Amino acid sequence: xxxxxxxxxxxxxxxxxxxxxxxxxxxxxxxxxxxxxxxxxxxxxxxxxxxxxxxxxxxxxxxxxxxxxxxxxxxxxxxxxxxxxxxxxxxxxxxxxxxxxxxxxxxxxxxxxxxxxxxxxxxxxxxxxxxxxxxxxxxxxxxxxxxxxxxxxxxxxxxxxxxxxxxxxxxxxxxxxxxxxxxxxxxxxxxxxxxxxxxxxxxxxxxxxxxxxxxxxxxxxxxxxxxxxxxxxxxxxxxxxxxxxxxxxxxxxxxxxxxxxxxxxxxxxxxxxxxxxxxxxxxxxxxxxxxxxxxxxxxxxxxxxxxxxxxxxxxxxxxxxxxxxxxxxxxxxxxxxxx
Numbered sequence: 001x002x003x004x005x006x007x008x009x010x011x012x013x014x015x016x017x018x019x020x021x022x023x024x025x026x027x028x029x030x031x032x033x034x035x036x037x038x039x040x041x042x043x044x045x046x047x048x049x050x051x052x053x054x055x056x057x058x059x060x061x062x063x064x065x066x067x068x069x070x071x072x073x074x075x076x077x078x079x080x081x082x083x084x085x086x087x088x089x090x091x092x093x094x095x096x097x098x099x100x101x102x103x104x105x106x107x108x109x110x111x112x113x114x115x116x117x118x119x120x121x122x123x124x125x126x127x128x129x130x131x132x133x134x135x136x137x138x139x140x141x142x143x144x145x146x147x148x149x150x151x152x153x154x155x156x157x158x159x160x161x162x163x164x165x166x167x168x169x170x171x172x173x174x175x176x177x178x179x180x181x182x183x184x185x186x187x188x189x190x191x192x193x194x195x196x197x198x199x200x201x202x203x204x205x206x207x208x209x210x211x212x213x214x215x216x217x218x219x220x221x222x223x224x225x226x227x228x229x230x231x232x233x234x235x236x237x238x239x240x241x242x243x244x245x246x247x248x249x250x251x252x253x254x255x256x257x258x259x260x261x262x263x264x265x266x267x268x269x270x271x272x273x274x275x276x277x278x279x280x281x282x283x284x285x286x287x288x289x290x291x292x293x294x295x296x297x298x299x300x301x302x303x304x305x306x307x308x309x310x311x312x313x314x315x316x317x318x319x320x321x322x323x324x325x326x327x328x329x330x331x332x333x334x335x336x337x338x339x
Contacts, residue, residue, distance in 0.1 A: 007320060007321060007322045008320065008321055008322065009321075009322045009328075010085070010145065010146070010321055010322065010324065012324070012328060012329065012331075012332035012334070013332045013333065015085055015086055015146075016083045016084070016085065016086070016113070016146055016332070016334065017083065017084060017085075017086050017089045018081045018082070018083060019031070019033055019081070019082045019083070019084055019089060019092075019109060019112060020033060020081055020082065022084075022089050022093065023089075023090075023093045026093070026097070027093050027096055027097055028097075028100075029100070029106065030096040030097050030099070030100035030101075030106060030107060031092075031093065031096040031106070031107055031109065032106050032107065032108040032109070032154065032162070033082055033108070033109050034049065034108050034109070034110050035076055035080065035082050035110070035111065036069050036070045036110045036111065036171065037070055037072060037074070037075040037076045037111065037114075037118070037122070038074070038075070038076035038077065038078050038080060039051075039069070039070055039074070039078075040057075040070055040073055040074045041053075041054075041057055042068075042069035042070060043056070043057065043060045043067050043068060043069060044067045044068075044069060044164065044170060045067075046163070047157075047163040047164040048161060048162065048163055048164070049069055049162075049164075065174070066170065066173060066174050066175075067170070069170075069171070071126060071129065071172050071174070072121075072122040072125050072126050072129075072135075072172075073121075073122075073125045073126075074339055075118050075121050075122055075125075075338060075339065076118060076337055076338065076339065077335065077336065077337065077338070077339050079335055080335055080336070080337040081334065081335070082109055082111070082112045082113070083112055083113040083146055083329075083334065084112040084113060084146050084149060085145070085146040085147050085316075087209065087211050087316065088146070088147055088148075088149060088211070088224075088225065090205075090209050090211075091202070091205045091206060091209050091211050091213060091223075092107075092109070092149055092151075092205075092223075094204075094205035094208055094209065095107060095198070095201045095202050095204075095205045095223075098201040098204060098205065099153065099197065099198065099201050102197070102201075103197060104155065105153045105154065105155055105165055105194075105197075106153070106154045106155065106156075106162065107151050107152075107153060107154075108151060108152050108153070108154050108162075109149060109150070109151045110150045110151060110152060110171050110221075111143065111149070111150040111171075112143070112146065112148070112149045112150075113143065113144075113145075113146035113324060113337070114141065114143035114144055114337075115144065115324055115325055115326050115328075115329065115336075115337045115338060116138050116139055116144055116323045116324065116325045116326075117138075117325060117326045117336075117337070117338035118326075118337050118338045119135075119136070119137070119138030119139065119141065119143070119144055120138040121338055121339075122135060122138075123135060123137055123138050129172075129174070132174070132176055133176055133218065134172060134174065134176060134179075134219075138323075139323045142224040142225060142227065142318040143224075144323040144324060145318045145321045145322070145323060145324060146324060147224055147225045147316060147318040147321070148216070148222060148223065148224035148225075148318075149222075149223055149224070150171060150221050150222050151221060151223070152164060152165070152167065152170070152171050152221055153165035153167060153194055153198060165190075165194050166188055166190045166191040166194060167191050167194045167195055167198075167220060167221070168183075168187045168188065168191035168192075168195070168220075169220065169221075171221050176218065179218060179219050179220060180217065180218055180219075180220075181195065181199065181215070181217050181218075181220050181238075181241060181247070182217065182247070182248045195220050196241070196242075198220075199215055199220075199238060199241060199242060200242045200301065200302065202215055202223050202238075203215075203238055203239055203242050203302050203306070204301075204302045204303055204306070206310075207302050207303050207304075207305050207306045208303060210310065210311070210314045211225070211314060211316065212225065212226065212232075212235050212310040212314055212315050212316075213225065213235070213238065214226040214227075214231055214232075214234035214235050214237075214238060215234075215238045217234060217237060217238075217247075224318070225315070225316040225317070225318055226315065226316075226317055226318070227317060227318055227319045228275075228317050228319045228320065229262065229265070229275050229276045229278075229279030229280065229315075229317065230262040230263050230265060230266055230279060231262075231317075232258075232262060232279055232280065232282075232283040232315070233249065233255055233258045233259040233262055233283070233286070235283070235310070236254075236255050236258065236283070236286055236287060236290060237249065237252075237255055239290075239291070239298070239302075239306075240252070240255070240290060240291075242298075242301065242302060243294055243297050243298060243301060245290065245294070254286050254289050254290055255286065255290075257286070258282050258283060258285075258286040261282050262279045262282055262283075265278055265279055272320070276312060276315075276317075277312070280312045280315075283309065284309045287309040288309075291307055292307075294307070295307035326338055
């Protein structure tokens with residue numbers, strides 16, 4: 001692993017993949033693509049994503065805005081592809097195949113790379129959703145480095161139509177309490193199982209590909225790499241949730257302790273190399289405390305090696321990489337994203 005002193009650009013031509021074609025034959029029907037921010041006439045109706053006319057769209061926006069598929073207005077050009085960092089894309093494809101084979105569920109990708117310009121337009125259109133915590137400011141998100149993906153699970157109904165699987169919330173659901181992976185309130189058994197199964201699939205694919213994934217804890221549909229070494233505790237939380245251990249740092253003193261200790265490293269005059277190494281030492285110590293008694297369970301559920309802490313060299317910290325702009329895409333031969 002390199003420890004850059006300054007933010008580093010991503011070699012886009014070699015690193016970004018178009019999800020429309022990536023591992024297409026292997027994944028079969030398991031992966032669906034629906035770039036929702038390229039559409040502004042879609043609503044959820046009976047679990048289906050349905051196009052409606054302007055009058056109906058205006059009614060839903062007024063009476064039940066959470067049923068809008070796109071809550072940010074038209075942001076992406078219709079021809080803009082869904083792009084993702086190759087390492088994350090490999091994890092995603094393995095997740096989709098896993099969910100399809102185990103549960104007959106389809107993984108619908110609704111967002112991946114979000115350029116700075118797109119993020120700025122979304123921020124401008126819905127500042128209230130920035131204030132609520134649903135949307136990160138432009139330049140601050142893993143999406144801005146192609147290192148996060150938003151997806152939802154779908155199933156087929158009796159008419160062979162795709163219907164949103166119950167996960168107790170839509171993409172970009174405005175209820176931040178119920179969006180949390182720690183939400184313990186009223187939820188159907190199906191939704192609770194679907195949320196758990198997808199988290200397990202992501203952690204299983206993380207182990208297989210040796211790419212540590214810190215699934216976003218505040219939004220059950222968002223899966224990504226850690227932001228910095230101070231975010232390593234999030235990997236602990238996700239792995240714990242997979243096997244029924246409390247992953248909430250507010251109530252699990254081991255995870256809470258490492259979160260506090262890693263955050264404190266930000267205040268020390270450390271090089272990035274020392275920051276990463278010291279944060280990793282804290283991470284490994286907490287890992288063994290949490291998971292040594294559960295080695296067999298982890299290996300059975302998530303695969304060989306799942307009980308071992310990821311190597312430091314395998315981590316990708318998205319905050320250490322440069323934000324991707326529309327002009328970066330054009331220079332690399334991709335169409336720009338933002339309209």
